Amino acid sequence: MTRKLHLNAFLMGVGHHEAAWRHPRTDPSRIADVRHYQDLARIAERGKLDSVFLADGLALWGDVRHNALGGLEPLTLLAALAAVTDHVGLIATVSTTYNEPFHVARKFASLDHISGGRAGWNIVTSAGEAEAHNFGVERPAHADRYARATEFLEVVTKLWDSWEDDAILSDRAGGLYADTGKIHPIEHAGEHFTVRGPLNTSRPPQGHPLLVQAGSSEDGKEFAARHAEAVFTAQQTLAEGREFYADLKRRVTRHGRQPGDLLVLPGISPIIGSTEREALRLEKELEDLIIPAYGLVQLSRMTGIELSEDALDRPLPDIPVETEGAQSRRKLVVDLARREGLTVRQLIGRLAGGRGHRVVAGTPEQIADEIQEWFEGGAADGFNVMPPLLPAGLADFVDHVVPELRVRGLFRDEYESRTLRGNYGLARPGSRYAAHDGAQLEVAVAG
Structure with a gap:
């Protein structure tokens, strides 16, 4: 098939x-x-x-x-x-x-x-x-x-x-x-x-x-x-x-x-x-509506470091990937910033549409x-x-x-x-107990 x-x-x-x-x-x-x-x-x-x-x-x-x-x-x-x-x-x-x-x-x-x-x-x-x-x-x-x-x-x-x-x-x-x-x-x-x-x-x-x-x-x-x-x-x-x-x-x-x-x-x-052109225009409309202060809060949460407005036009600082939080998403964000040489402001724009997707x-x-x-x-x-x-x-x-x-x-x-x-397209699992003779239940009725 x-x-x-x-x-x-x-x-x-x-x-x-x-x-x-x-x-x-x-x-x-x-x-x-x-x-x-x-x-x-x-x-x-x-x-x-x-x-x-x-x-x-x-x-x-x-x-x-x-x-x-x-x-x-x-x-x-x-x-x-x-x-x-x-x-x-x-x-x-x-x-x-x-x-x-x-x-x-x-x-x-x-x-x-x-x-x-x-x-x-x-x-x-x-x-x-x-x-x-x-x-x-x-x-x-x-x-x-x-x-x-x-x-x-x-x-x-x-x-x-x-x-x-x-x-x-x-x-x-x-x-x-x-x-x-x-x-x-x-x-x-x-x-x-x-x-x-x-x-x-x-x-x-x-x-x-x-x-x-x-x-x-x-x-x-x-x-x-x-x-x-x-x-x-x-x-x-x-x-x-x-x-x-x-x-x-x-x-x-x-x-x-x-x-x-x-x-x-x-x-x-x-x-x-x-x-x-129409799609890119819609993308630009959305980008123009981004509030940098909100993006900074979101990016700070993703990276685990506090980022201020002073950081907006600078590269992302060094960030440890190991964390007790969302490890995979932090690594994705850091890799994206490094691979494309993005400033914090540009990174906020890239993440605004899908948070890393x-x-x-x-x-x-x-x-x-x-x-x-x-x-x-x-x-x-x-x-x-x-x-x-x-x-x-x-x-x-x-x-x-x-x-x-x-x-x-x-x-x-x-x-x-x-x-x-x-x-x-996935199989329906059977009950793990179906092959066994189950013990008769005593049914308690709350009264």
Whole structure:
């Protein structure tokens, strides 16, 4: 079968460009309006995109004085999107650092049931100090966060498996709703968690909601190779994309999986015009709306050093790449500045559109050229599409770039499946307990 692209729409407020809220094609009053996101999900589904994705953090990121921040909690929002769509996948970020496995397993199982098998979990470990302060703790070390995440995921998947697929009988005549021999305590006792189980929600339609990961540090890549089924990543050049792709596929094989078991989806922020001049004009409009003070705060957070206005027209200072925070993104930013000899001001401009993801301005054909080159050149299985403006940028992509990709035989005409796993071409896992004779459960009824 011919290999096909996978496309995810990364929905962020009124656009990924940090100045999007100031542009006349957006309406920042809709940042917390569920109807805005429902419209975006419908646009994505109209284009037959695989999925939509909502990122999340557990602190107020950035300088709200100069940007439209403060969105909605993603799982709550995705349930509302499920109600107005039928096929598009629904992926949300949820942290393993400041949650408990039972809560997360139940919420994603619920979303999978509500959506008919379209839920996906972007697994993150919360690298920021501000997040730790919101929970009254010190930020855990990088390695400790990933050790907790590994066990956290183990517990969650056990809980999803705790009901076998055929546990529910619904035998009204016989008075039997469920076969309790097919509902299993998980009896997990580990370094970080002790969880008896079973889950109090039946098995998700997908077996396991899709598992996504977004870290590109060494720990992140190893975690993805062992567990993830899709990776959202950031690379600036085709050579970097190929290197990351090949490295991750090698790691997947080393962990006893097939290369196709993990899809690599680099981020791309397409600035689209009917002509190249029109696209470059839109790029310039957005650049002119950048507030340098906001960019300095963002860049200071990415690099871990305080940058003042005095630094704007100087090269980026020396910065240690090793950090307990977001290691891979810091390295990407430093490498970009050094490779292209950018001043701090120029670097702010380059990062404004995608925070380190690749920004491409051009016609639909030129955007499709970039996508095809990476897809056929061993750097991607698809893309995490990050429109600079929403909803206009997503509509432009769906209405003009997607048809071009179809003409080239790269993207679907219709959905292949009603589930997210089915459209990503990934297998549905069975319950780990299905082959065993489970002990009869004693069901406690709260009264």
